[in-house]
Amino acid sequence: MSGTGKRRSQKERSAETSTRLMNATIDLLHDRGLARTTTPEIARQAGVSRGALTHHFTTREAIISVSVADMLSKTTRDLHRFAEDFIARGGSSDEIVDYIWQMMEDRLFYVTMEYLPEARHNPDFRAELIPTVRDFHAGLDAIWTALAARTGVAPDHTRIVMNATMCLVRGMISQTVLRPNDPAYYQGMLTFWKQQVRQQFPIQAASSQDSRRKAGAR
């Protein structure tokens, strides 16, 4: 990228190769699945030798784990950027639902579905992921907290709605596997859910402040 010249420092070479390998890993996870994401296949997809791969990553589990962590941390950065923008703009709850759906449906949760079963059966792998996932949820929290603060809804209740939204979207994307080619179905469900969420976060109209209802009630 930086510097089209042929002479690169070792660090640059190394970093680029690593990046190519990690991107290739995520691409393969998404396109062909974890079982088919073999080390020869990753190297081929990245356009490097398998030796390069083993030089940078000691084991297959390592490159997958690191690649997933990398993907998650990038997504977390995006979340925080969205949160900043959302706060500045004063966006709607509908926007959040749409953003989350797009983010999850654009590869994130499909990739997650690939490694989740492995995480369930492999404690080491799981342990490496949990902290990264925690950061990711902190990013989500940043967004919803902004909405909660503006609408005066209790944080606990906000968090429940946030988590329910995440779970709903996860489940919807799971379903796309065995119920494909039905965008109307998924959009209909999203519309329903946006309406439900709106009820939890009453609109703070630009003029009237008294529009806050008893959201957060048990």
Add this chain to the structure above:
Amino acid sequence: MSGTGKRRSQKERSAETSTRLMNATIDLLHDRGLARTTTPEIARQAGVSRGALTHHFTTREAIISVSVADMLSKTTRDLHRFAEDFIARGGSSDEIVDYIWQMMEDRLFYVTMEYLPEARHNPDFRAELIPTVRDFHAGLDAIWTALAARTGVAPDHTRIVMNATMCLVRGMISQTVLRPNDPAYYQGMLTFWKQQVRQQFPIQAASSQDSRRKAGAR
């Protein structure tokens, strides 16, 4: 089972071996994951030789596909039984949510999480599952339709709530992998959801019939 004597008909022998193999397959899918569900492992778990397995099932994909279909059809039978009982009793929407959660969390969706990625990347495998899954959803429909009929809610709206419930539960179970040992979290979310569902299906009090509200409104 029937007749402790040693002499069994061919059909009985065959059926028992098949059953043992299919049960072993589901057990392994749940306990060790799809990748670790190898044909030698299945045979070992079932207590039969690998030759017996290859005699009954031509390929690894076949035994897995058939076992999953078997599991799903059993669950579908249970759904219909619950629906009958539910209709007779006139149960609550809370009950439905609880039943679905239990059913999914008791292995069903964990097993599903194992084969879903494979279904996503393997068109033949997916094609074999889709009809069985359709039957399963018909079983779900039987339950919710009963509730809808009693409360006078529009079928389309009912179906949205049903599907949202299923998606939510799927997502919740996905999350248990990387957020384990937190039953309060999941129970809290279920409580929230039951409340939401209740709002969609206003209680038909034993006395008043006019308690039906405008649920199903856009």
Add this chain to the structure above:
DNA sequence: CATAAGAAACATGCTTGACTGTTTGCAAAA
């Protein structure tokens, strides 16, 4: 009813292929 022929169920061993982890060789950068 006894029994032998045949079919179905099951067992064992082999072959092939592929993947993982490792080691050795080499060229470019420091």
Add this chain to the structure above:
DNA sequence: TTTTGCAAACAGTCAAGCATGTTTCTTATG
């Protein structure tokens, strides 16, 4: 020239599918 980044060859493991034996049941026939 010493280290670093990478390439290529190698060795060990294991599963899948197949092919060939062996046992258990069924049935037709005398």
